[in-house]
Amino acid sequence: MEHAQVLSALGFSNDELTGGSLAVHSPIDGAEVARIAETPLSDMATVIAQSKQAFKAWRTVPAPRRGELVRLLGEELRAAKDELGALVTLEAGKITSEGLGEVQEMIDICDFAVGLSRQLYGLTIASERPGHKMSESWHPLGPCGVITAFNFPVAVWSWNAALALVCGNPVIWKPSEKTPLTALACKKIFEKAVSRLGNDAPEGLMQVVIGRADVGEALVTSRDVPILSATGSTRMGSVVGPKVAARWGRPILELGGNNAMIVAPSADLEMAVRAIVFSAVGTAGQRCTSLRRLIVHKSVKEELVAKLVKAYGSLPIGDPRQDGTLIGPLVDRGALDAMQGAIAKARSEGGTVHGGGPVTEGVPGGAYAAPALIEMPGQTETVKTETFAPILYVMEYEDLDQAIELQNGVPQGLSSCIFTLNMREAETFLSATGSDCGIANVNIGPSGAEIGGAFGGEKETGGGRESGSDAWKGYMRRQTSTVNYSAELPLAQGVKFDI
Numbered sequence: 078m079e080h081a082q083v084l085s086a087l088g089f090s091n092d093e094l095t096g097g098s099l100a101v102h103s104p105i106d107g108a109e110v111a112r113i114a115e116t117p118l119s120d121m122a123t124v125i126a127q128s129k130q131a132f133k134a135w136r137t138v139p140a141p142r143r144g145e146l147v148r149l150l151g152e153e154l155r156a157a158k159d160e161l162g163a164l165v166t167l168e169a170g171k172i173t174s175e176g177l178g179e180v181q182e183m184i185d186i187c188d189f190a191v192g193l194s195r196q197l198y199g200l201t202i203a204s205e206r207p208g209h210k211m212s213e214s215w216h217p218l219g220p221c222g223v224i225t226a227f228n229f230p231v232a233v234w235s236w237n238a239a240l241a242l243v244c245g246n247p248v249i250w251k252p253s254e255k256t257p258l259t260a261l262a263c264k265k266i267f268e269k270a271v272s273r274l275g276n277d278a279p280e281g282l283m284q285v286v287i288g289r290a291d292v293g294e295a296l297v298t299s300r301d302v303p304i305l306s307a308t309g310s311t312r313m314g315s316v317v318g319p320k321v322a323a324r325w326g327r328p329i330l331e332l333g334g335n336n337a338m339i340v341a342p343s344a345d346l347e348m349a350v351r352a353i354v355f356s357a358v359g360t361a362g363q364r365c366t367s368l369r370r371l372i373v374h375k376s377v378k379e380e381l382v383a384k385l386v387k388a389y390g391s392l393p394i395g396d397p398r399q400d401g402t403l404i405g406p407l408v409d410r411g412a413l414d415a416m417q418g419a420i421a422k423a424r425s426e427g428g429t430v431h432g433g434g435p436v437t438e439g440v441p442g443g444a445y446a447a448p449a450l451i452e453m454p455g456q457t458e459t460v461k462t463e464t465f466a467p468i469l470y471v472m473e474y475e476d477l478d479q480a481i482e483l484q485n486g487v488p489q490g491l492s493s494c495i496f497t498l499n500m501r502e503a504e505t506f507l508s509a510t511g512s513d514c515g516i517a518n519v520n521i522g523p524s525g526a527e528i529g530g531a532f533g534g535e536k537e538t539g540g541g542r543e544s545g546s547d548a549w550k551g552y553m554r555r556q557t558s559t560v561n562y563s564a565e566l567p568l569a570q571g572v573k574f575d576i
């Protein structure tokens with residue numbers, strides 16, 4: 078499909094796509110596809126005030142009814158899956174199947190959140206005092222700012238929005254300036270769900286603000302935005318986190334990863350190769366969960382590297398819309414330059430480089446590159462740095478302790494995995510002395526997590542959790558209540574204070 082067709086299928090009018098100050102380019106061919114209006118900084122106070130107002134109404138709507146809105150959103154996403162998937166491909170450069178997969182991830186989190194809307198459970202807790210009841214309940218917290226990155230332009234919003242909405246919070250979404258069209262398309266889809274719900278959804282329940290860092294900054298620094306979820310680089314998080322904390326807000330940070338796979342001597346190598354290739358070169362290495370480091374036992378390293386070099390040699394690179402393409406473009410020229418810079422640095426640190434060069438033939442323009450496999454003499458500074466591109470550094474190990482030390486020996490802590498058929502090794506990797514990451518897998522690559530689990534990581538990844546499990550608790554305030562239904566007033570801890 079041509080760019081214009083994709084945009085019109087989602088209901089964009091010419092007015093929306095022209096005359097603004099933010100130029101949007103497609104990574105597929107580098108073409109400018111729109112010039113859209115930016116949210117003036119001076120509007121942010123009104124946006125936030127409207128969200129605050131919406132909160133007052135939305136928090137009183139029963140949670141299962143809030144879930145109904147999210148159920149309708151899931152229905153609308155199902156209906157728009159092909160069109161929205163195509164827009165993800167257009168704006169982020171993902172291959173068709175991954176664009177559709179991202180929309181499926183949105184549908185999945187909506188289903189999860191609908192069920193959750195009847196399960197925002199608290200606890201009853203045994204009181205030490207006679208005739209007393211202790212309990213814990215969860216209440217809506219307030220406007221939730223969501224700052225998302227270009228690489229998952231819609232799914233990460235939905236992880237946050239679906240939960241925030243059932244939890245009783247309005248959402249203000251600031252998408253990456255590289256992918257604002259997908260956000261505006263989601264807003265249109267959301268509005269359809271709102272109009273089907275009827276009167277319960279207040280004005281301003283989900284707002285999208287378009288702009289650059291200063292627009293995001295307005296959310297980050299506002300005391301009226303108690304929850305601020307931000308996905309992006311560690312550098313961005315190191316600015317956002319302290320600012321949110323300084324005004325007593327709650328940050329949910331999902332930052333850089335530097336994800337590793339340990340390949341043990343007993344590993345099923347054929348399976349490992351498939352997992353490595355998908356997680357290292359899928360999405361052109363631009364997932365926060367992409368595989369970046371391979372830690373291979375020295376007894377299998379030669380064989381595995383040979384298999385990988387062969388597999389890498391035949392990967393179809395090109396137009397992500399075309400059937401059969403597995404590697405689409407990098408997001409822009411800057412990403413290609415960063416990739417080439419990292420490869421040059423790795424080489425200067427003693428790395429042996431396979432592939433990794435820019436690809437200019439058989440591609441429709443844009444910034445395309447062959448994936449790089451780099452055999453490294455050790456875990457150098459370059460290996461410890463996340464480069465958002467398909468570069469896989471290979472290192473060898475002799476015993477599992479050393480492999481785990483290498484795996485944990487980077488500043489980031491998002492995702493990790495081990496390929497082994499040895500149960501002792503697998504369980505050690507998952508134990509308290511194993512991987513230090515938020516995600517640790519066995520015989521599966523580090524990327525492509527399901528929405529049912531909590532998603533996020535430790536150390537410079539920021540510590541936030543989104544998506545499944547009990548991540549919803551990050552979007553609510555906890556209230557502990559003690560009720561005295563006796564005629565006495567005993568004090569806790571046996572304290573006496575008679576007057």
Ligand code: UN1
Nearest residue numbers: 229364365366524525526
């Ligand atoms: C991201 O790259 O920010 O686990 C999110 C995965 C996807 C989400 C990635 N489900 O790879």
